[in-house]
Amino acid sequence: MRVEVTERCTGHGRCYSEVPGLFEDDEAGYGVVLGDGTFGAGDIEAARTAVHGCPENAVRIVP
Amino acid sequence: MTQQETERAMPTGVVLATEPMAHDRNRGWELLRQVGPVFQDDLGLYNVTTYEGVKFVQQNPKLFSSQRAFDDQGSVQQIPLAVDPPDHARYRRILDPVFAPREVNKMDVELRRQAAELVDAFAHRGHCDAMNDLAKLFPTQVFLTMFGLPLDDRDKCMEWVRTINAERVLGTDILSDSLVEASNALADYSRQFIRAKREAPGDDLLSRILAFEGEDEWTEDEMMGFVGSFINAGLDTVTSSLGFVFHYLATNPDVRRRVIEEPELVNPIIEEVLRLEPVGPRIPRVTTQDVEVCGYTIPANSMVLMCLGAANRDPERFPNPHEVDVEQANLGHLTFGGGIHRCLGSHLARREMRIVVEEFHRRIPEYELAPGAEPTIKWPAGVVTFETMPLVFPVPAAP
Known part of the structure; x- marks a missing residue:
């Protein structure tokens, strides 16, 4: 599974602040996934935190 | 939306009473939340109180114009706040990187030095006014620092802004003489330094x-x-947000001691106080057409106010709506807005707050409200704030 940040992102920065293991900030302060966003079973809770915490519903988990 | 909701009449003439809001925002916002998801206040303005309702308004800038909501606030269009799509994107493309965390990081050392200096000025005294000695001064210094202006201009800038914010009446075009005077003085000052920077650019x-x-x-x-x-x-x-954070920490000594032992709690505590105490508590938009919100129809050309204090306490979203709970801090809040107008300065504001709290605690870990002090806010107001917050604390032993 992997996480992705969609075009709904408006740069709140919650994903990379709360879940720095899966996301980072770009030069405009918008969220981007680390690498290709792939994560292991141990990170599922962290991924869900990012999904639920995004005020724009811009973070999603894809198979 | 269910049929039943659609048929329910919208409450009207709702009075925004000073009490209990002035003393108790939990009760104040809960009373407004219970009026309904959408209601008309006694000025005829439409108020939205649910988390999903406010998000809907934030995320549909073509239905809810920011430009028209801020039209009445002076002759100069506020950029990018009072700009609608499509022009808005042009400004944000340039401004977002300027206010990104990476840029804020570069200022951290200098801003910490300034915050420390402000705290050092009263740390030996055993008492301070968290608003007047610190929270009002620091954000203006940050502005001057970012714009490459002398810190000596701090006090006059503060006074203009104080007058403008204190005398602006939301939803009306009443302009007092002192408001006009302060606006003009601030505009003249701004025009002068813009021209000076154009002539002689600096590193700002x-x-x-x-x-x-x-x-x-x-x-x-x-x-x-x-x-x-x-x-x-x-x-x-x-300024106002810092006041709410210090008020919370001064009146919750157990939490404060935990924060001092576990510094990583500073951020979630700040987020939760931001959730409970949005300083711009009712953010305006104007409808561009008839639009349905939470099953109620709001007519075109109406002023809509997003009631952030109510939406941030929506039990549908927050399991512990009325308390600071670091466990739910990762659920976020609507205080910095959302959609295309997400607060441009949110990353800077968060850092300013963290720096001030950390530098204060480094020097003054134990403090409480001065005896008899009971900070209150004026309500309703465009920006809610404590004007004064006297704190007392032990004086550190001389080295």
């Missing part, structure tokens, strides 16, 4: 924006609009 935010050329070049009016927006949205807001 303003010079950076002035350096853009071609289609990204900004006119003087655009620069004025941006400066106005920064001053309007970025000074009193941080």
